[in-house]
Amino acid sequence: MRRRTVLKLAVAAIMSGAQGFPGIVSRAYTAPGAADAKFLLVFLRGGYDAANVVIPVGSPFYYEARPTLALARPNPSDPQAALPLVGADNTVGWGLHPALKDSMYPLWQAGQVAFVPFAGTTDMSRSHFETQDSVESGLPPGPRTYGSGFMNRLAAVLGGTAAPVAFTDGLPVVLRGDLVVPNVSLKGTGRAPFDERQVAILASMYAGTRFEHLISEGFELRKTVAEQNEMMASGGTSGEMQAANRNAISARGFELEARRMAGLVRDRFNLAFIDVGGWDTHVNEGGTQGQLANLLGNLGQGLAAFAEQMGSAWRSTVVVVISEFGRTFRENGTRGTDHGHGTVYWVLGGSVRGGSIAGDQVAVDRSTLNQDRDWPVLNEYRALFGGLFKAVFGLDGTRTDQVFPNTAARDLGLV
Amino acid sequence: MCDRHIRCALLTFLLLLPSCSIGRANSSSSGPAALTAGDVRWLNRVTFGIDSATAARYRQLGRARFLSEQLQLKVEDPSTLAAAIAAIPVTQYSAEQLVRNARVEQERLKALPTEDDKQQARMALNQAANQAVYEATKRQLMRALYSPAQLQEQMTWFWMNHFNVFSGKGTVRWTLAEYEERAVRPRALGSFRDLVLATVKSPAMLEYLDNAQSAAGRINENYARELMELHTLGVAGSASGSRYTQRDVQELARVLTGVGVNATDAAPRLSPERQALYVRDGLFEFNPNRHDFAPKIVLNQRFGSTGFAEVGQAVTLLARQPATARFISSKLARYFIADDPPSALVNAMAATFQRTDGNIAEVLRTMFTSPDLLSASAPTGKFKDPMQFVVSSLRLAYDGKVITNYRPVVGWLTQLGEPPYGHVTPEGYGAAETAWASPGQLVKRFEIARAIGAGSAGLFNTEDNRPGPSMGFPMLNNRLFYEAIEPTFGARTREALAQAASQAEWNTLLLASPEWMQR
Numbered sequence: 001m002r003r004r005t006v007l008k009l010a011v012a013a014i015m016s017g018a019q020g021f022p023g024i025v026s027r028a029y030t031a032p033g034a035a036d037a038k039f040l041l042v043f044l045r046g047g048y049d050a051a052n053v054v055i056p057v058g059s060p061f062y063y064e065a066r067p068t069l070a071l072a073r074p075n076p077s078d079p080q081a082a083l084p085l086v087g088a089d090n091t092v093g094w095g096l097h098p099a100l101k102d103s104m105y106p107l108w109q110a111g112q113v114a115f116v117p118f119a120g121t122t123d124m125s126r127s128h129f130e131t132q133d134s135v136e137s138g139l140p141p142g143p144r145t146y147g148s149g150f151m152n153r154l155a156a157v158l159g160g161t162a163a164p165v166a167f168t169d170g171l172p173v174v175l176r177g178d179l180v181v182p183n184v185s186l187k188g189t190g191r192a193p194f195d196e197r198q199v200a201i202l203a204s205m206y207a208g209t210r211f212e213h214l215i216s217e218g219f220e221l222r223k224t225v226a227e228q229n230e231m232m233a234s235g236g237t238s239g240e241m242q243a244a245n246r247n248a249i250s251a252r253g254f255e256l257e258a259r260r261m262a263g264l265v266r267d268r269f270n271l272a273f274i275d276v277g278g279w280d281t282h283v284n285e286g287g288t289q290g291q292l293a294n295l296l297g298n299l300g301q302g303l304a305a306f307a308e309q310m311g312s313a314w315r316s317t318v319v320v321v322i323s324e325f326g327r328t329f330r331e332n333g334t335r336g337t338d339h340g341h342g343t344v345y346w347v348l349g350g351s352v353r354g355g356s357i358a359g360d361q362v363a364v365d366r367s368t369l370n371q372d373r374d375w376p377v378l379n380e381y382r383a384l385f386g387g388l389f390k391a392v393f394g395l396d397g398t399r400t401d402q403v404f405p406n407t408a409a410r411d412l413g414l415v
Numbered sequence: 416m417c418d419r420h421i422r423c424a425l426l427t428f429l430l431l432l433p434s435c436s437i438g439r440a441n442s443s444s445s446g447p448a449a450l451t452a453g454d455v456r457w458l459n460r461v462t463f464g465i466d467s468a469t470a471a472r473y474r475q476l477g478r479a480r481f482l483s484e485q486l487q488l489k490v491e492d493p494s495t496l497a498a499a500i501a502a503i504p505v506t507q508y509s510a511e512q513l514v515r516n517a518r519v520e521q522e523r524l525k526a527l528p529t530e531d532d533k534q535q536a537r538m539a540l541n542q543a544a545n546q547a548v549y550e551a552t553k554r555q556l557m558r559a560l561y562s563p564a565q566l567q568e569q570m571t572w573f574w575m576n577h578f579n580v581f582s583g584k585g586t587v588r589w590t591l592a593e594y595e596e597r598a599v600r601p602r603a604l605g606s607f608r609d610l611v612l613a614t615v616k617s618p619a620m621l622e623y624l625d626n627a628q629s630a631a632g633r634i635n636e637n638y639a640r641e642l643m644e645l646h647t648l649g650v651a652g653s654a655s656g657s658r659y660t661q662r663d664v665q666e667l668a669r670v671l672t673g674v675g676v677n678a679t680d681a682a683p684r685l686s687p688e689r690q691a692l693y694v695r696d697g698l699f700e701f702n703p704n705r706h707d708f709a710p711k712i713v714l715n716q717r718f719g720s721t722g723f724a725e726v727g728q729a730v731t732l733l734a735r736q737p738a739t740a741r742f743i744s745s746k747l748a749r750y751f752i753a754d755d756p757p758s759a760l761v762n763a764m765a766a767t768f769q770r771t772d773g774n775i776a777e778v779l780r781t782m783f784t785s786p787d788l789l790s791a792s793a794p795t796g797k798f799k800d801p802m803q804f805v806v807s808s809l810r811l812a813y814d815g816k817v818i819t820n821y822r823p824v825v826g827w828l829t830q831l832g833e834p835p836y837g838h839v840t841p842e843g844y845g846a847a848e849t850a851w852a853s854p855g856q857l858v859k860r861f862e863i864a865r866a867i868g869a870g871s872a873g874l875f876n877t878e879d880n881r882p883g884p885s886m887g888f889p890m891l892n893n894r895l896f897y898e899a900i901e902p903t904f905g906a907r908t909r910e911a912l913a914q915a916a917s918q919a920e921w922n923t924l925l926l927a928s929p930e931w932m933q934r
Contacts, residue, residue, distance in 0.1 A: 127637070129840025170832035171853040183855035185830070193862045198920070202861055202927055205911045209929050211857060218854030 035161065036316045037392045038270045040261075041151065041174065042303070044323040045132065046279035049292055049337050050344035051329055051375065054115045054357075055082050056364035057095035065330040069287055069337070071097065080288040085115070085357065094357055099293040103300030104346075107307065111355035113348040114414050118361060118378040120325060126339040128280070131324035136174035138382055140406045150382075150403055152177030154389060155271055157399040164271040165221065167261050175273055182217040184225055186257040186274075192226035199223075228263040254302035262309030265317070276302075279323060282336040303348065315350035318392050318415055320385075326375050329364075340374025345384065347414050358412045359384070380407075387411035454478070455899045459934040460751050460797075461485055461783060462565035464807025466814050467895050469565065482783055486776040488564035490601050496561055499817070505550035510593035510618060511697045513547065514586050514678045544588040551592035552835040553821045559806045561817065566779065570603035571595065572802060573750055575836075578614045578646060579843035580623040582836040586678075587619050590698065591836055594619035607743065607773030608734035611646060615726060618676045618698040624841060627675035629668060631707035639668035641841045647733040649742035657738040659714060666711045670718060670725045673706030692722035701726075740768035744778060746846075752788060753797055754847045760787040796933030798848035801831035803934065804860060808926045811900070812867050812889040813874075819883055823872040827863045831856055861927045868922030888919045896925075903930050 056062045057073045074084035074095050082095025083105050094115070096105055107113040122141060123134050134141075138150025151174045155162035166175045166183035175181045194202065199219055206212045254276060265272050278295055285292050303321070307314050322345050327337035348354065360378035362368045370376040386400045386409030400409045450458075450470060458465050458473055461482065473481050492500060500506055505513075517540065524536035555575075558568045575595055582588045598613040614620050621627045621638070629635035643664065649655030677700035685693055685703060694701035701723040708720040716732055718725050733739060744764035748756035760782065767774075767781040782788065799807065805827050809818070818824070828834055832851070833844055844850070866872040870888035873880055904912075908928045915921035925931060 127840075129842065166855075168855075169830060169859075170850070170856060176849070180854070183853050184858075185855065193865060201911045201914050201924065205908045205924070205928050207907060211852060211929060211932075214852060214854045215857050218858035221854060222858050 036270075036313070038265055038272075038313065038317040039154075039389075039392055040265060040272045040274070040306075040317065040319045042299075042319060042321040043132070043136075043172075043174075043273070043275040044279050044299070044321065045128070045275050045277045046281075046323070047128065047131075047325045047327055047339055048279035048295075048323045048343070049281055049285060050117070050323070050326045050342075052285070052287075052292060052337075053097045053100075053296060054085070054117060054344040055095040055097065056093065057082050057084075058091070058093040059364040061365050062329075067331070068335050069285055069331045071095065071287055097293065097296055098288055099296040100300040103297075103304035104348075107304065107348055108355055112307075112350060112352055113346060114352060114354040114356045114358045114412075116345040116347065116359040116379055116384065116412070117357060118342045118375055119322075119345040119359060119381060119384065120342045120377040120379075121381055122377065124341065126325060126341065128324060128339075133173050135322070135324055135381060136172060138174075138385070138404055140382075148177035149174035150385065151175050151271055151273060152179050152181060153403045154393075155179050155181065157395065157402050158271075158393060162271060163269045165264070165269045165273070167257070167264075167272065167274040172273060172275065180213055180217060182221045184218075184221045186225065186260045191229075192223055224264060224268055225260065228260055228267075232259065232263065254298045255305045258302035258306040259309045262306045266310050266313045281327070282332065282338060283334040285331075285336040307348070307350070310350075318347065318349040318352060318388065320388070321346035321348075322381070328374050329369055330373075341370045342375030342377045345379075345381070347388070349415070351415065353414050356414075358414060379410075379412075382407040383410040384412065388415060391415040450474070450899055452902055455903065456796075456934070457783070457788070458899075459807070460788075461569075463559050463569060463803060464810045464934070465895065465899050466810040468563065468815055470895060470899060472563070479784075482780065485564070485566040486604060486780060488567055490564075490567070492558065492562060492564075496557065500554055500557060503550045503554055505547045505592045506554060506596070509697060510590040511678070513589040513592075514618075514698060517544070517586065517589055518678060547592065548582045548588050548836060549822070549825065551595065552825055554592070555595065555835065556806070556821050556824055557817075559802070560809055561815065567600070567603050570775070570779075571600045573747070574599045574603055574610065576838070576843040577746065578610075578620065579838050579841050580619045580836070581839050583839065585622045587623055587836075590617070590619040590622070602775075604776040604779070605774075607739075607768070607775055608731055610775070611642075611734055612727060612730045614646070615642070615671075615674065615730060616696065616699050621674060621676050621699075626671055629672055629675075630705035631669070631672050634665070634668050634672065634707075636664055636668045639671055640664045642671075643667065643733065645841055645843075647742070648736055648738040653742075655738040655742035655745065657736075657742065663713055666713045666718075667729060669707040669709070669711050670713060670729045673702045673704070674723070674726060675700055675702060675705065677702070694723050734773050735769075737765070737769065740765040740773070743773075744768055747778065748782060750846045751782065751797070754849075757787045760785050796930075798852055798933055800844065800846060800851055801828050801833035801856075804831070804932065805863065807934070808864065808867050808931070809874075811895070812891060812922065812926070814889075814893075814895070816886075818874045820874055820876045820878050820880065822878060822880070823866070823874055827866070830859055831863070857932075860932065861923070864926035865919075865923040868924075868926050869919040888922060890918065891922045891925055892918075900925070900931075904928065905930065 051062070052066075052069060052071065055071055063070050072078055072081040074092055075081040079098065081098065083098055083101060084092045085094040085096055085108065086092055096108065104113060121131060121135050123131050125131060136149045138153070149172070151164060155164040156177070156179055164175060164179070164181045166172055166181060167186050168183055169185045171181060171183045175183070203215055203219065206215045257274070261272065261274060276299055281292055284290065287293070303319065306319070310317055323343050325339060325341055326343035327340040329340065332338050347358070362376065362378060366372070368376065382404040386404045386407055388411070389395050389403060390400055390409055391411055392415050395403070397409070401407075450473070454473065455465060457478065458469060462469050476484060491497065520536070520540050524533050524540070527533045527536060555572070559572065562568050578599065580587050580591055580594060582591055594617045598617045599610070602610040602613055624638035624641055625635045626638035629638070643657070643659050644650045648657035648659060651657050651659050676698050677695070678698055682693070682695065683702050683704050689703035692701070692703040703722055706722060710720065711718040711725070713729055714732060714736070718728060721728075741761065745756070745761045748761050748764060752760065763785060764778050764781050768778050771777045805824060809824070825835060829837065838844055868888065868891070870886055875883040875886045877883060908924075908930055911924050911928070912921055915924055
């Protein structure tokens with residue numbers, strides 16, 4: 001029984017908890033395809049357990065299938081319980097993991113985040129590497145060719161306005177391809193190690209070589225990162241930055257990276273990628289507390305910090321959080337979950353029409369599982385991203401085809 | 416004189432005339448012959464990177480005898496290195512001991528009274544596991560840096576990457592040291608078929624690719640697919656000529672049922688008939704009760720119900736396929752020679768592979784004596800992967816002076832995107848320039864060049880980073896540099912070096928130069 005339920009949440013009031021997010025109060029929508037549009041892809045590597053994050057609390061089968069891992073139904077007096085994701089019809093079919101209470105939940109209440117369950121790829125290998133690579137390449141099923149990723153092709157069709165970057169050690173498949181895309185890890189201390197004279201000498205050795213352009217990109221990015229860090233460390237230049245800096249002192253892990261990333265995306269880039277690892281929770285996954293909760297807390301804080309640090313640019317920014325696959329709907333014998341299929345994508349941004357569970361859905365029950373094991377994929381990722389890029393960057397059909405060949409773009413109306 | 420040596424080297428190289436190489440060796444007694452640019456390039460492929468000892472040996476033996484020696488050197492390390500390696504704790508235990516100890520500790524911590532105690536014990540166990548991985552890495556780096564058997568150690572790295580396992584999965588952290596030491600390294604220059612079979616019997620591989628979980632009626636295809644796609648034939652439909660089908664994958668998976676790991680004292684209860692087919696070797700176990708004894712057909716060959724002998728039959732079958740000869744030859748050429756090696760070279764190597772029934776040393780001999788070898792990549796050179804970049808830089812900079820603290824080296828490899836035993840997925844690290852020459856990685860290499868060149872990385876500290884003897888910065892402008900490195904530099908690099916304001920900066924520029932990034 002598949003039913004199409006694109007729920008929309010009317011945000012009646014700005015919640016007090018959302019005060020920290022600039023841009024909410026005015027909530028001026030940026031026109032689709034605006035020149036200042038920005039897109040960030042966050043890849044949760046390892047296959048996060050979506051069913052314990054955006055939780056089908058309305059499904060008795062969920063509680064049957066996860067005797068030790070399940071989170072309690074929403075209950076205001078129980079801090080261990082899932083947080084209610086109240087739909088437009090006032091029913092609570094879904095709940096949010098409480099580790100996201102202070103980060104994603106305010107965004108949800110402000111209507112700035114939508115969740116798309118039953119999302120993913122048609123690749124059924126349930127293999128991390130194959131699924132990650134095939135998702136990043138964004139090509140229709142066929143022989144493996146990972147020479148070109150969909151964000152590289154997106155940058156190509158955007159032409160001169162594209163400013164892509166990967167915040168990773170190496171260049172991920174999603175940004176590989178014809179265009180030279182710079183990458184930099186934001187994990188380090190960030191001090192620029194060479195002065196201008198040294199940079200000039202180093203670059204001079206590469207003049208006329210095939211590396212010349214790569215190196216100038218690399219140096220430029222390295223310098224920008226160092227400047228951003230110094231600005232953050234010295235208290236910043238604006239009220240916004242100062243507000244951010246208060247938190248930056250205690251920031252650690254992904255939050256610190258996310259703040260640095262926001263500074264760079266705000267000022268210099270419009271297509272960005274970062275990945276967060278560690279989600280392969282086969283053993284002792286935990287419930288309200290534990291492995292998954294810690295990972296989520298870290299991720300949520302980072303994303304909230306990113307939203308805050310983007311300042312007014314958050315209004316024209318769309319962030320999508322994905323993973324290669326979901327996990328088995330039933331918990332396994334070691335209090336964890338194994339590789340599954342359908343997952344939940346998160347779509348967030350200052351102008352996202354969120355507060356909704358979006359896309360095609362199906363009642364969560366034993367009979368609707370894929371291969372009696374995991375969630376089906378009802379919302380294919382290439383169609384989703386195609387639709388999203390159309391809306392965010394104003395792409396026409398021809399250009400969407402170049403990014404996602406042989407795919408009918410599908411706009412969920414989130415942007 | 417120089418010309419004569421080039422001609423001589425060329426003759427040696429083309430015709431393998433022993434008299435010529437002897438003549439070369441003799442001439443060294445009347446004063447060492449200068450290395451030509453071609454010699455240096457060749458040496459930088461056969462080894463992880465030139466150092467004084469390598470250069471001296473080469474001058475002494477000449478190219479052909481140097482290569483023969485590299486292909487024949489014993490697996491045993493020379494005594495000083497062997498003693499240093501024997502002192503590394505992880506080398507003193509078998510994988511079985513390490514896994515069993517970890518299991519005992521896990522049981523013990525479950526019984527601890529408080530959650531805090533458990534947490535502490537868990538952390539200590541994790542630390543011990545990380546330490547075991549570090550020690551395996553250290554051993555690999557020590558051999559890469561200091562062993563005279565450079566080709567053997569490069570090939571050990573190559574095969575560890577080809578038959579990749581990931582230290583983060585399950586008990587691989589405890590079994591990988593033995594995997595490298597017992598399964599891969601002793602066969603790095605031997606028979607390819609034996610090498611494949613050794614990996615099939617390795618607990619690290621069986622756990623990493625989930626075959627330990629696969630049993631009759633509960634098939635896991637993961638390993639069967641990778642054994643064909645990544646380890647032998649190449650992906651179906653690719654340039655190797657590989658033609659296996661999904662059906663072949665399923666059939667091979669059935670052949671592999673029962674091949675697994677047993678970390679307990681208990682042996683399965685078997686009927687007398689099956690008892691005869693039971694195999695146990697350390698952690699490795701072939702359990703006939705889990706094996707699918709129904710007939711199978713893989714690549715059109717019938718398999719009888721012979722238990723583990725079926726696995727040997729399958730490995731022989733796969734190793735002897737022409738597609739395997741082409742796939743392995745092409746991968747070797749892409750690692751050592753060029754991202755897009757000449758097809759004549761790959762064909763010659765594949766022919767040797769088939770003629771010698773997969774003798775790895777002979778395939779390498781064909782490659783390293785081929786006239787296509789150096790012309791193939793000229794004038795660009797082959798971009799070093801992070802391991803080659805870091806190891807060659809350390810070999811040049813410290814030239815045999817033994818590092819005590821390998822943690823910075825592990826850190827560099829990680830920052831460059833090639834953490835040791837850290838590739839999650841079974842295809843291993845790529846060898847192509849595009850995988851390593853991103854803007855972020857290039858600039859990171861400059862920073863590492865500086866850390867090495869300035870002598871500031873703490874490489875001679877103790878492993879818990881207490882200060883060791885002060886070594887200052889290395890002196891890279893030594894005889895080896897002027898003989899072997901400087902002649903490879905173009906005008907721009909020379910100009911840059913001339914602008915260096917200090918020895919440390921000069922070192923940095925050398926190790927950051929475009930010529931040094933390539934071999």
